[in-house]
Structure formats: structure tokens, C-alpha cells
Amino acid sequence: MLPFLKIMVKNLLAGPSTEAFPFAPAHTPARFRGKANHDKSKCILCGICRHVCAAGAIQMRVVEDGSGVEYVLWHNSCVFCGLCAHYCPTKALTMTDDWHMAHRGEDRFAVREDSFVRYGQCSTCGSRIQPRPAVIVEALGTKYPDRFLMCPSCKRESLAKRSVPAKPAMETSETSDE
Amino acid sequence: MSSTYTLPVGPLHVALEEPMYFDVKVEGETVRAVELAAGHVHRGMEALAMNRNWFQNITLTERVCSLCSNSHPATYCMALENLAGIVVPERAQYLRVIADEVKRIASHLFNVGIMAHLVGFDSLFMHAMEIREIMQDVKEGVYGNRMNLGALTIGGCRYDIDEESKGFMLAQLNKLKPLVAELHNVYDTDPLIKTRTQGIGVLPLDKAIEYEVVGPVARASGVNYDVRRKAPYAVYPELNFEVQTDTAGDVHSRAMLRIREAVESVSLVEQCLEHMPEGPNQLAGFVQIPEGEAIARSEAPRGEVFYYVRSDGTDMPQRLKWRVPTYMNWEALQVMMAGCQVADIPLIVNSIDPCISCTER
Numbered sequence: 001m002l003p004f005l006k007i008m009v010k011n012l013l014a015g016p017s018t019e020a021f022p023f024a025p026a027h028t029p030a031r032f033r034g035k036a037n038h039d040k041s042k043c044i045l046c047g048i049c050r051h052v053c054a055a056g057a058i059q060m061r062v063v064e065d066g067s068g069v070e071y072v073l074w075h076n077s078c079v080f081c082g083l084c085a086h087y088c089p090t091k092a093l094t095m096t097d098d099w100h101m102a103h104r105g106e107d108r109f110a111v112r113e114d115s116f117v118r119y120g121q122c123s124t125c126g127s128r129i130q131p132r133p134a135v136i137v138e139a140l141g142t143k144y145p146d147r148f149l150m151c152p153s154c155k156r157e158s159l160a161k162r163s164v165p166a167k168p169a170m171e172t173s174e175t176s177d178e
Numbered sequence: 179m180s181s182t183y184t185l186p187v188g189p190l191h192v193a194l195e196e197p198m199y200f201d202v203k204v205e206g207e208t209v210r211a212v213e214l215a216a217g218h219v220h221r222g223m224e225a226l227a228m229n230r231n232w233f234q235n236i237t238l239t240e241r242v243c244s245l246c247s248n249s250h251p252a253t254y255c256m257a258l259e260n261l262a263g264i265v266v267p268e269r270a271q272y273l274r275v276i277a278d279e280v281k282r283i284a285s286h287l288f289n290v291g292i293m294a295h296l297v298g299f300d301s302l303f304m305h306a307m308e309i310r311e312i313m314q315d316v317k318e319g320v321y322g323n324r325m326n327l328g329a330l331t332i333g334g335c336r337y338d339i340d341e342e343s344k345g346f347m348l349a350q351l352n353k354l355k356p357l358v359a360e361l362h363n364v365y366d367t368d369p370l371i372k373t374r375t376q377g378i379g380v381l382p383l384d385k386a387i388e389y390e391v392v393g394p395v396a397r398a399s400g401v402n403y404d405v406r407r408k409a410p411y412a413v414y415p416e417l418n419f420e421v422q423t424d425t426a427g428d429v430h431s432r433a434m435l436r437i438r439e440a441v442e443s444v445s446l447v448e449q450c451l452e453h454m455p456e457g458p459n460q461l462a463g464f465v466q467i468p469e470g471e472a473i474a475r476s477e478a479p480r481g482e483v484f485y486y487v488r489s490d491g492t493d494m495p496q497r498l499k500w501r502v503p504t505y506m507n508w509e510a511l512q513v514m515m516a517g518c519q520v521a522d523i524p525l526i527v528n529s530i531d532p533c534i535s536c537t538e539r
Contacts, residue, residue: 003367007360008301017308031343033322054230054237081237081328086336095322 032097033082036073040115042092044140045069045130049084049093058084063116066128073113075101090136122151124158182210187523189218194527196534198508204520212515214508216538223539227498232258232332232467235498243502243536244325245285248277249478250500250536251330256411257485258332261472262465270334271412272454276347277321277329277337278412278476279443279450283354284313285479286394286436286443289531290365293433296525297374302364309357316350319343332467334460344451351444358444362437365430375430379514379526382427389510393481393503395530398435399427405477417449429522429529436531467493478503480531504530504537 019026028034050058057077061070073093085093103111120131129151137148147155182205189197197218203211223242227235239250252274259266266274291306314324320343321327329337339347365371381391386399396403404421406414422438424431469491475484481503488497507530514526 002369003364004299004302004305007305007364011301011305011308017311029319029322031320031322031337032318033328051231052233054234079237079241079326080323081240081326082322082336083233083237083328083331086331087233 028097028099030097032099033080033095034097034099035075035095035101036078036080036085036113037094037096038071038073038113038115039092039094040071040117041133042090042136043071043115043117043131044090044092044133044136045071045117045119046089048087048089052083052087054081054083055079066119068116068118068131071113071115071117075111075113076108089140120149122154123149124154125151127151181205185520189215194524196532198527198532198534200523200527202515202520202523207519207521209515209518209520209523212512214511216508216534219535219538221535221539224497224499228495231493232495235495236330236332237328239500240326240328240330242500242539243533245288245533246281246478246480246483246502246536247326248281248329249476249483252278253474253476253478253483253485253500254487254498255330255332256474256476257472257487258465258467260474261470261487261489262467264333264461264465266334267458267460268413268455269338269457270459272450273335273337273339273459274330275412275414275417276339276447276450277327277335279446280313280316280320281327282443282479283440283447284310284317285531286440287313287358287361289528290361290433290436292528293375293429293525294371296528297371299368299370302368302371306361309354309361312350312354312357316347319346331460333465334458336460338459339451339454348448348451351448355441355444358437358441362434362441365433365437372430374522375428375433375525375529376426377428377430378518378522379429379529380427381510381514383425385510385513386427389513390506391481391510391530392506393478393531394432394435394439395481395507395510397422398424398432400425405475405482409475411474411476413450416453417446419446429525432529467491471497480504480533481506500539502533502536502539504533508532508537 047060050060055077057074059072063070082095085095117131119128122129132149137145147158150158182203185202185204187200187202188194189199199215201213202209227238230238235254236251239254240247242250287306287310291303294306295303317327318324321329321337329335381399383400386396386401400423402421402423407421419442422435422442424435467489469489471488473486475482484501486499487495490496518526
């Protein structure tokens with residue numbers, strides 16, 4: 001007797017094991033890496049997502065008036081590796097479990113995450129810095145909240161003021177004025 | 179009167195999944211000699227790797243091949259860690275082994291399934307693929323993708339296993355075990371499979387050593403060589419497993435060996451889930467890759483994967499080179515095919531589990 005016959009009969013009785021998808025909802029696990037989602041309210045424009053994206057799906061362009069950055073993630077180029085979401089320090093980028101990505105050919109340039117992230121302002125001098133949304137200040141800037149909101153040069157200045165003692169750095173007892 | 183003629187198979191042929199050119203010298207129905215010509219799907223990935231930074235190359239190496247898509251980035255990351263002297267957290271080592279073994283089970287079941295298909299036993303093929311689907315669900319549920327796990331990063335793992343996914347994984351493995359045992363029995367006793375595969379494509383031990391074949395092809399011919407044992411990496415020294423070997427060296431023994439290895443892998447995953455320590459699953463912050471060169475090797479489902487990396491201290495590799503198991507195995511096809519029947523060519527080719535796209539990269 002063929003050893004497989006028993007299995008075959010069992011499989012026949014069990015019925016089809018394929019997903020009934022278009023006619024019934026398909027099961028999607030919570031960890032599924034689908035369409036990427038960009039939350040502009042959390043983005044600090046650090047650019048690590050663009051740095052690690054092997055597919056070159058992420059583009060960041062400063063808009064003409066310099067007020068912010070146009071953030072574009074092309075879903076058609078994305079390979080769903082999830083590295084961007086992994087390295088995003090603020091979790092502004094996440095991989096959703098949405099896999100419904102079918103679209104008409106004519107819409108291929110419209111299938112993208114498109115957001116505009118406005119630059120922030122230095123809390124001291126008012127110059128242009130990366131955005132510092134309130135939610136992120138709570139999460140990342142807890143150690144030195146004041147300094148987190150400064151531009152690099154103001155930050156350096158405040159650090160220098162903090163670390164340098166009030167007295168002169170070098171005292172010379174002998175004045176040589178001969 | 180016997181006549182000899184040349185039968186060209188490929189580069190694109192219904193019997194081949196991937197482009198490969200075989201120049202088969204045939205006498206009647208018997209193959210007398212085979213010449214191979216490769217190079218039809220060259221993708222220039224080594225050149226691409228030199229234009230991408232260390233992080234982007236994790237994703238790139240993962241896409242060298244779908245079935246070993248965890249072994250490639252794992253070996254690449256290991257080479258980088260060797261170069262930079264990074265010590266990967268222990269939990270990450272366990273997580274890496276789990277990902278590797280899950281991929282191995284799925285890859286082996288795929289190959290034995292395809293063998294049934296080539297024999298002409300399509301209902302068994304579908305049954306094997308359905309069993310494999312249990313592992314595919316694990317990959318989708320735990321890692322987030324059915325083929326490219328995206329499990330690794332330099333200095334650790336990107337995923338973690340919590341209580342929920344551990345339970346899910348164990349349940350799936352428990353579902354898998356009796357089915358694989360059943361499958362093993364079918365492949366071992368089914369007269370159709372046995373007639374078509376036993377004594378076909380024999381690679382004797384001396385030829386296996388001469389051609390330096392690796393992976394299940396070598397082990398089915400009696401070469402007890404497994405990188406997990408010979409040059410242990412990650413946490414393999416702490417795990418209990420037996421390197422499967424066989425002496426027959428034919429198509430059937432290679433398939434049986436793969437099923438037995440899948441059973442071993444199930445036990446390896448269970449051991450890892452049980453002994454995995456708490457702790458971080460990756461290094462904090464970004465790693466710096468210093469100037470220098472390093473190698474790493476690991477046991478992919480098909481055999482030994484070897485990576486060489488050279489860095490000049492920038493964030494892009496100066497050279498990234500890898501050798502895949504199929505490259506070592508396909509020359510041995512000349513031995514396996516000599517004297518076989520024309521109808522057995524696809525079966526023999528499949529029995530080395532060829533991955534042309536990874537070899538030509």
C-alpha cells in the first residue's frame with residue numbers, strides 16, 4: 001500500500017488550506033512588515049532612515065523658502081526591510097501591517113508617503129534647527145531639556161559656560177613686563 | 179547501432195528554475211558527459227555592495243538569495259563584527275541561531291518538496307509545501323516577512339522573542355514535528371520515490387572530497403563536515419545536535435538527510451528558546467567599522483557560506499566578496515550525471531539544491 005494514500009485521504013477530508021482572501025479577510029500577524037508609515041509630528045529630520053535605506057526609497061529635500069523639509073518615501077522602491085523603522089530614534093517611521101499595496105500603473109508616482117516637516121527654532125538665538133516636537137523632547141531630551149532645544153553653536157556656548165569655572169583658566173604669578 | 183549526440187539544456191529551459199546551461203552528451207537515453215556553463219544571471223552585487231554603506235549592505239546581502247536569506251546577512255555581520263572586534267550580546271547570539279534554523283527547516287522542506295514534484299508526485303509536493311507553510315507562518319508571525327526575515331543588524335538582532343511569540347513558535351514546532359516524521363516515513367518507504375531516486379546521481383566519497391563539495395551534498399556522501407561543528411559560531415558549541423551523515427550519496431540519501439537535518443533544526447530552535455538568557459538583543463548605538471579586513475563563515479542550508487570584507491575606515495566597504503555553497507557543488511554534477519538517464523537530469527540538479535542567483539550574484 002502506498003504510504004502516502006492515508007495522508008492524501010486525510011488532506012482531502014480536511015478541505016482546502018489556502019486563504020480565502022478576496023472573499024474573506026486574510027490573517028495578518030501584528031509584527032508583519034508592510035507599508036511604512038511616516039509620522040511627521042515625531043520626525044526630527046536626523047536622516048538616519050535615508051542613510052540606512054538600501055533601496056533609496058527615502059528622499060529629503062529642503063523646500064525653496066528653507067522653512068522645512070519635504071519628506072518622501074516611495075512605496076514602489078521600498079523593499080520592506082524595516083531598517084529605517086529600526087534605527088529611527090523617535091519611532092516616527094513605523095512598518096504597519098498594511099499589505100494592500102496594489103494600484104493602477106498610472107498611480108505609481110502617487111503611491112508614497114509625503115510629508116512636510118517644518119524646521120524648529122533655537123530656543124536661544126532663534127536660528128534654524130532640526131524640529132524638536134514636544135513628544136520627542138519628553139522622550140529624548142529629558143536629560144538636558146534646555147540644551148536639547150538649542151542650535152549647535154548655542155549648545156556649545158552653554159556647555160562651555162557650564163564647564164568653565166568662574167575664575168580665569170590660567171593664573172600667572174610672574175608678570176613679565178621687562 | 180548506438181549514436182552519440184549533444185543535448186543542449188538551457189540557459190532557459192522548462193526543467194530549470196534558474197538559467198544554467200548544460201551541454202549534455204547523450205548516447206541513446208544515457209548521459210555520457212556533461213559540461214556546465216554559468217553566468218547568465220550575473221547581478222553585479224559585489225559591485226553594488228561597494229556603493230552602499232555598512233547598514234544598507236545588510237539589506238543587500240539579505241537579497242542575494244531568498245532561501246538562505248538569513249545566512250548571508252548573518253555571515254556578513256559576523257565578518258564585520260570580527261573586523262571591529264564587537265562582542266554580540268548573548269541573547270542576540272541565540273536569536274541568530276533561531277532565525278538560522280527556522281530558515282533551514284523551511285529551505286530543506288522546500289527542496290524535498292521540489293524533489294517530489296520532479297519525480298511527478300505532485301500531491302506529495304503539495305503536502306510537503308503545506309508542512310513548510312507552518313514554518314512560513316512562524317517567519318511571518320515572528321519576523322514580519324515570509325522570506326526575508328530582516329532579523330539581523332550589525333552587533334545584534336533586530337527582533338526579540340517575547341512570551342507570546344515564544345509560545346506561538348513552540349506551538350508551531352509541535353504542529354510541525356509529527357508531520358515531518360510522517361513525511362520522513364513517506365520518503366523512506368514510498369516505492370515511487372525510491373525507484374526514481376535511489377542509486378541515481380551517486381557521488382562517491384572520494385569524488386566528494388576531490389570536488390570539495392559542501393553542505394548536505396558532502397554529508398550525504400560521507401564527508402562529516404558541518405561549519406556549525408568544525409568552526410562553531412554564535413552559540414552552537416552550547417547546543418546539542420548531531421551532524422547528519424550518510425554514505426549512499428545518491429539523490430534519495432540527500433533528500434533524507436535534509437529531512438533529518440530539519441528535525442535536528444527543530445530541536446535546536448527548541449533548545450535555544452529554552453536556554454535563551456535575558457538581556458539586550460543588540461548593542462546600543464552605532465558601531466564604527468575600523469580599517470582592515472576580516473572573514474567569516476557559517477553553515478547555510480545548502481552548505482558553507484564564506485564572506486570576506488575589507489574596510490578602509492569609511493562607512494562603505496572597500497571590497498565585499500562572498501562564496502556560496504552552490505559554487506562548490508555544481509562542478510560535482512559532472513560526476514553525478516555521468517551514466518544517468520536523461521529524465522533524471524532535473525532530479526539530480528535539484529538534489530544539490532542549486533541556487534544560481536546566489537552563485538552568480
